[in-house]
Amino acid sequence: MNVGFFMLFPLLTVHLTRDLGLDATSVGLIFAARNLVQQGAAPLGGSLSDRVGYKPIIVAGFGVRAAGFLLFAPSHDAPGVIGAALITAVGGALFDSPSREPPVPLDTPPRAASAAKRAAEPPVPLDTPTPGASAANRVGRAAEPGLP
Numbered sequence: 579m580n581v582g583f584f585m586l587f588p589l590l591t592v593h594l595t596r597d598l599g600l601d602a603t604s605v606g607l608i609f610a611a612r613n614l615v616q617q618g619a620a621p622l623g624g625s626l627s628d629r630v631g632y633k634p635i636i637v638a639g640f641g642v643r644a645a646g647f648l649l650f651a652p653s654h655d656a657p658g659v660i661g662a663a664l665i666t667a668v669g670g671a672l673f674d675s676p677s678r679e680p681p682v683p684l685d686t687p688p689r690a691a692s693a694a695k696r697a698a699e700p701p702v703p704l705d706t707p708t709p710g711a712s713a714a715n716r717v718g719r720a721a722e723p724g725l726p
Contacts, residue, residue, distance in 0.1 A: 615667035620675045636672070647662070
């Protein structure tokens with residue numbers, strides 16, 4: 579997914595500067611705004627995927643992003659390019675956050691939760707001396723009778 583995205587952006591930069599006549603500063607500002615919108619709207623994609631499910635949101639994000647990239651073709655001025663860039667940002671925000679985090683059920687059944695808790699606990703409480711440590715302590719005390 580990222581390979582195709584990062585292969586497209588240099589070509590898009592060439593198209594915007596050479597074919598549409600935008601200067602490098604304008605292209606940089608457009609891409610910076612796109613990145614800011616995508617990163618800023620990422621919680622939207624994450625919360626939607628928590629409510630609806632991650633697969634439909636990821637697929638919707640792919641569709642919105644593809645539509646945004648297709649809108650670059652007929653855009654011949656800065657407002658059209660900015661609109662297409664912002665649409666690709668919204669699409670990226672929809673699929674980026676859910677695709678990075680594994681789905682975690684928020685309502686774990688009590689039995690599974692207690693099994694997970696038992697698995698996370700150490701087999702011996704950390705404040706309880708192990709038999710080997712207790713034996714070594716007794717041997718050490720026997721060798722040094724003056725120790726408490």
